[in-house]
Amino acid sequence: xxxxxxxxxxxxxxxxxxxxxxxxxxxxxxxxxxxxxxxxxxxxxxxxxxxxxxxxxxxxxxxxxxxxxxxxxxxxxxxxxxxxxxxxxxxxxxxxxxxxxxxxxxxxxxxxxxxxxxxxxxxxxxxxxxxxxxxxxxxxxxxxxxxxxxxxxxxxxxxxxxxxxxxxxxxxxxxxxxxxxxxxxxxxxxxxxxxxxxxxx
Amino acid sequence: xxxxxxxxxxxxxxxxxxxxxxxxxxxxxxxxxxxxxxxxxxxxxxxxxxxxxxxxxxxxxxxxxxxxxxxxxxxxxxxxxxxxxxxxxxxxxxxxxxxxxxxxxxxxxxxxxxxxxxxxxxxxxxxxxxxxxxxxxxxxxxxxxxxxxxxxxxxxxxxxxxxxxxxxxxxxxxxxxxxxxxxxxxxxxxxxxxxxxxxxx
Numbered sequence: 001x002x003x004x005x006x007x008x009x010x011x012x013x014x015x016x017x018x019x020x021x022x023x024x025x026x027x028x029x030x031x032x033x034x035x036x037x038x039x040x041x042x043x044x045x046x047x048x049x050x051x052x053x054x055x056x057x058x059x060x061x062x063x064x065x066x067x068x069x070x071x072x073x074x075x076x077x078x079x080x081x082x083x084x085x086x087x088x089x090x091x092x093x094x095x096x097x098x099x100x101x102x103x104x105x106x107x108x109x110x111x112x113x114x115x116x117x118x119x120x121x122x123x124x125x126x127x128x129x130x131x132x133x134x135x136x137x138x139x140x141x142x143x144x145x146x147x148x149x150x151x152x153x154x155x156x157x158x159x160x161x162x163x164x165x166x167x168x169x170x171x172x173x174x175x176x177x178x179x180x181x182x183x184x185x186x187x188x189x190x191x192x193x194x195x196x197x198x199x200x201x
Numbered sequence: 202x203x204x205x206x207x208x209x210x211x212x213x214x215x216x217x218x219x220x221x222x223x224x225x226x227x228x229x230x231x232x233x234x235x236x237x238x239x240x241x242x243x244x245x246x247x248x249x250x251x252x253x254x255x256x257x258x259x260x261x262x263x264x265x266x267x268x269x270x271x272x273x274x275x276x277x278x279x280x281x282x283x284x285x286x287x288x289x290x291x292x293x294x295x296x297x298x299x300x301x302x303x304x305x306x307x308x309x310x311x312x313x314x315x316x317x318x319x320x321x322x323x324x325x326x327x328x329x330x331x332x333x334x335x336x337x338x339x340x341x342x343x344x345x346x347x348x349x350x351x352x353x354x355x356x357x358x359x360x361x362x363x364x365x366x367x368x369x370x371x372x373x374x375x376x377x378x379x380x381x382x383x384x385x386x387x388x389x390x391x392x393x394x395x396x397x398x399x400x401x402x
Binding site: 030032033111112114115116121124125128129144146147150151153154155156157158159161162163165166167168169170171174178181182183185186189190195196197 | 312315316325329330347351354355358359360362363364366367368369370372375379382383384386387391396397
């Protein structure tokens with residue numbers, strides 16, 4: 001297949017098709033077991049075109065694994081407002097976001113890939129630290145902000161694993177509203193409440 | 202290699218070597234990407250001997266993925282005693298157990314495999330439900346015991362992911378004592394505290 005430079009009619013549709021195929025593949029099969037060839041076949045394009053647009057499997061992965069929301073926009077909204085309900089707002093945002101099939105696929109793909117691929121784990125670690133932990137560290141006036149951020153992260157990644165990847169019942173089919181009520185106060189504690197007795201911090 | 206029936210000197214050492222090699226392989230590479238051939242090579246035995254002892258890759262996996270403690274012995278100890286500190290006792294047991302490299306390898310192997318292999322996810326789901334959720338459901342006199350059990354499970358699997366598999370700092374190198382203090386009260390809430398407001402339960 002010949003590849004011409006510059007914008008062509010249909011180019012952005014082609015990119016979108018590759019993007020969607022890559023997201024599906026990485027989500028279902030993880031990083032290692034996903035090939036450019038398989039993505040190209042799903043998108044019904046030539047593998048060379050995937051390389052032309054994205055350069056490498058790693059770069060395509062990073063592009064696809066972008067968080068399905070803009071943390072720079074969302075986090076300030078969650079962190080602003082009543083401090084006594086910040087955990088509830090975070091739980092509500094995440095659990096509602098996970099109801100969206102596209103967003104859920106990105107989250108589960110991240111978790112699946114990070115669990116089995118050291119390269120994906122490193123990318124996820126960097127993405128989460130840069131996009132989520134640092135804003136948390138800067139915006140919440142608490143002790144140990146980074147550790148609190150990672151504790152929140154542990155609950156979120158565990159929720160994605162248990163509810164969507166492993167699918168343990170009755171968590172897998174629990175109503176979002178009940179889940180927000182169940183998990184919100186635990187995120188609240190990790191975010192702003194005292195975590196350690198006076199002597200051990 | 203000829204295989205004779207009955208106990209031979211060195212047979213249990215050979216089984217141990219296969220077991221250790223399988224545990225390592227499954228933990229590092231997950232279920233799908235682990236082969237009997239690779240396990241046999243690591244254990245320095247013939248692949249036929251692995252099949253002789255364990256029958257199939259799936260049965261070897263189940264043998265290796267046994268929980269690194271006896272839930273029938275441990276859970277009653279955790280659940281008995283002061284109800285106001287049951288979450289602390291559970292956090293203490295698990296986090297201390299994870300300090301042991303062998304136990305940690307089993308836990309991370311379970312999480313890695315469950316994240317990437319539907320077959321392993323199904324086995325983990327069944328193991329966790331049978332060994333942990335049902336005892337919890339029977340022994341704790343609370344509303345929604347199974348959902349509480351799976352919420353606890355979500356925090357534990359997330360801790361294993363974040364601390365050991367992905368290795369997010371500063372969680373990855375946090376002291377066990379601090380972690381027990383940080384996580385215990387959250388498990389406590391999931392286990393026995395009210396999770397829902399009166400109107401929504």
